Amino acid sequence: MTDEKKQNVKIKISNLVKHFGGDYVLNGFSLSLKKSESLCLIGTSGSGKSVALKCLIGLLSPDSGSITVDDQETIGQSRPQHEAMLKRFGMTFQFGALFDSLPIWENVTFRLRQKEKLNKKEAKEIAGDILSQLGLAHQVLELFPAELSGGMQKRVAIARAIADKPEILLFDEPTSGLDPITSGVINDLILNSVNRLGATTLTISHDMASVRQIADTVAMLHNGRIIWCGPIKDINHTGISEVDQFVNGKPYGPLTTNKREMLQSKQTEISV
Secondary structure: OHHHHHHHHEEEEEEEEEEEOOEEEEEEEEEEEEEOOOOEOOOOOOOHHHHHHHHHHHOOOOOEEEEEEEEOOOOOOOOHHHHHHHHHHHHOOOOOOOOOOOOOHHHHHHHHHHHOOOOOOHHHHHHHHHHHHHHOHHHHHOHHHHHOOOHHHHHHHHHHHHHOOOOEEEOOOOOOOHHHHHHHHHHHHHHHHHHHHOEEEEEEEOOHHHHHHHHHHEEEEEOOOEEEEEEEEHHHHOOHHHHHHHHOOOOOOOHHHHHHHHHHHHHHHHOO
């Protein structure tokens, strides 16, 4: 790798291994993200996408491998080093993970208030400005998460993720459970947020419509490792049957062969 390319790498994950008992969820997982790149990680349910994300931010400890951010190793960091590293990240979780007992303005500014001393008025003004950029009215500031629709909760989660202007954004299934129109709105919000911040972005998604809208690069995880990574424009011409089946939602192919054989075996046992 040339010095220029090395300097352009924001996150580098190398040969990551993570197993639970005898089940190897990640087994040689490697992935690199360039500065300001938007990369989508795709794969079937249970393939290990969320495990990879949790290893990246330290919620899980990998069994082996390396994760660097700006060429600094993050695995094995001291607690102060890890906390400093996390301040560079903004993340939305699959189900929003908003604080039910806090009003929306406190949810949005929660991380920001850990960094800066803000009074209630200042925090509300900041929350209101961010929410208005995401198409939400100031009236929601005093509401609680349970009083919002699923789409509105997703917007609040994005607002919280970008409030302190992080260098790196992580989105875990940001459009899961949403209708196509609301999903399109969320995708636009993600794109606008990324463009304003110039952030490096990693999104986990099984929604190919969203992937095509927000990704510069796509990587597919299968059997614990990346089997293809490339520009979104090449996603339909990979020559890899697993990628083709997933991208086009085909019911039959290498991703479902074992499942189909297991189902047929069970049906045979029942008939006998």
